[in-house]
Amino acid sequence: MTTEFPPIDHDKSPLLDADHDAVRIADALRSSPHITFVAPAAPGDETVWFRDADGTGFELSLAAVEPDPDAERVAYAWDAVVAAIGNHRHFIRAALKQPSFEPLNLNTITALTRTGNEYTLTLTAGYRPVGDQEHATPAADVAHAADRLLTSDPSDSERAAADLLNYVAATWDTQDLPLREHAQALARTLRTQ
Structure with a gap:
């Protein structure tokens, strides 16, 4: 890895750390036009408190369950x-x-x-032929490369790369040009493998 792209610290990465799930849920709630307030959440919190448009307050409680190893992740x-x-x-x-x-x-x-x-x-x-077809947008092309990788029994590092590509594709409009170009280059590389 270069200093430009340092390796991911899996113990600290919010993308891979379950302690950040309450923060992710709070962020998702903040994006809803039907929720007027979401209390700040911190890594490790087990509840998220919010208020809906009618002013009613709710508390979401996160209860961890034993993961099902056979459960689908898609x-x-x-x-x-x-x-x-x-x-x-x-x-x-x-x-x-x-x-x-x-x-x-x-x-x-x-x-x-x-x-x-x-x-x-x-x-x-x-059903459309997958082959070398061009996608409607570069973001769709990046997402397609990630999906192809995820359906090919990926290793942990390939799964992480696909997750990152899917994230970049989903947030394409908010990403800067160098990151978009890097994602497109990675998608092209994956398509030729």
Whole structure:
């Protein structure tokens, strides 16, 4: 490693340290337009306190459970879509459609905008050839390289690289040009392997 990119200290990295989960949850809550206040959280906290738009206070308690070694570590597409739309500032909520007393419909999502428009979104799987296709944006190209790496039974270091690429892709608009260029170069390298 160079001094420009020092090695990650896994004992101190907030990206890999479970002690920072309360801080991450508090940060996620702060990004919601429906939550007006979130109390500061520190690494190691076991509760997060917040107030909703109606002024009601809530306390989230983090209770650790023994991790399931067989549990999947990747979100399903429908969960990712619901979370992305529901967390966007122009939407009030997004949810999988659930008719009364029936199981969730994993192909249908209901989304409500701030302006009062409600949409029913139908999720249909479509397959595209992966090959050397160009993606719509450089961020999509970086995310695609990370996804390919994660589906190839990655080592711990490859998983860390993929997680970092996914983070850069998800926050593309806030990243500086050198980091974007570095992520694109890494994505190209991974694509040729």
